[in-house]
Amino acid sequence: MSGLVVAVILFAALLHAGWNALVKAGKDAFFTSVLVVSGAGAISLAALPFLPAPAPASWPMLAATTAIHYFYFGLMAAAYRHGDMSLAYPLMRGSAPLLVALASAPLLGEQLTAKQYAAVACISAGIFSMALAYRRPDAAAGGAQPRHGRAVAYALLNACVIACYTLVDGVGARRSGAPVAYTMWLFVFAAAGLLAWTLLRRRAEFRAYATAYWRAAALGGAGTLGSYALSLWAMTMAPVAAVAALRETAILFAAAIAVIFLREKITPQRYAAIALIACGAALMRYA
Template sequence: MTTILVTGSAAAIAMMALPFLPAPAAASWPFIAASAVLQVIYYSLVARTYALADMSATYPLMRGTAPLLVALATASFLAEPLAPMAWLGVAAICTGILSTAIREHSGHGKGVALALLNALVIASYTLVDGFGVRRSGAPAAYTLWIFLLTGIPLVGWALWRRRKAFLRRIADGWLPGLGGGLATVASYGLALWAMTLAPVAVIAALRETSILFATAIAGFVLKERVGRARVVGAVMIALGAALLRLA
């Protein structure tokens, strides 16, 4: 319900802003539709994964595997070869992110499997949007249409199947939900805008430095255990970001 509250807030923000923005080019609409479908799957998997296993273990697996898949796909199919130093940066970030997930996974096998499945979904919508936003001519509107088309079916499902629980979640947590909606629109909008200026694989890898903040939140807010492996991972992520900046 919290996940749907955030996506619903993002959809409401999009609904209010879209009338004031130029429409994306016609060539980008198939990509918007495909991305919206993938985003619905992504949010559903995120909610289920966090219900089964710790965020500090599964978030790095989801976000750390995806940029490596994107880098391999863009180099192979999108005619965006990376410089050797950029490959080193991508590899360092992926290694750092994945190393933060080194821990005992006993009892969380299904959560880990869902996290890895979601990595494939993340890589898929990243590639779709890398193609689509460049054809849109309007990165902001492209981003907002994705959130609108993602939020509508999720909120519709919540009102149909779990109306009382969803309305209760709105009453109890509308302010954090609104904050989450603003944050997700801003963060992904910036990422898509960046993809119009730089290789998709580089942006996908740099975006996942968010694991630094996720690990801190897991330790200090959620009171999860954050061990030495995750500290080493943070250093690797910082090194990878520096290599990408220098590439």
């Protein structure tokens, strides 16, 4: 994996952590998710006339990933509604690389090296360690540890969804011959479906929310579109499982955002987990 590809993936990870923080910070996680996707869809509509169309062979994958993404955004909003970002994000993003690595060999015919498998394991172990080291401020002060069963369940279920769309899009981006256009069509279709469903069920509430928080559509839309487009481009240059694992270093950026902007506490155990993730990222770079 070249230095350019690694740099692109890390920047995509930063963008991903940023727009997830926007969703978590919003008063309604699902409405904010719809705004973010709608922003990405609007940017995509403006850019698509200037880009080559994806190859016909990729359109079945595009249809499949659009449907999968409906579940992704719904489960992400549910996980953030029931738990902190520092709990849900590591579980969602930490499980996916293991699932992708296990599935990419039989499904995509990719064979990772021993060092790459070690890097996948190292990054995933670090992220899981962060989730296990999670503490709320009241628990750290001696209070009872609160239960977050629903947040954990939604996050782990979403990890399976993430693994599914990662594999589908890894194939789709390669077949498309135009990974950026492929990504933009994905967000156009996802935005259309989510907006239609939301306006059908909660029109008045969503209009009021969108009027108050329209900036989330612009910032989050640009962030999620840029993050995913860069990741798909990287998947055309390197093995899907390797890209998926390195992209999960977004947890490093998410940890900093959670401390600085969301005022969440990071314990020494979680700092150790961050170091483990960094070691995995370095191993992936030189594997």
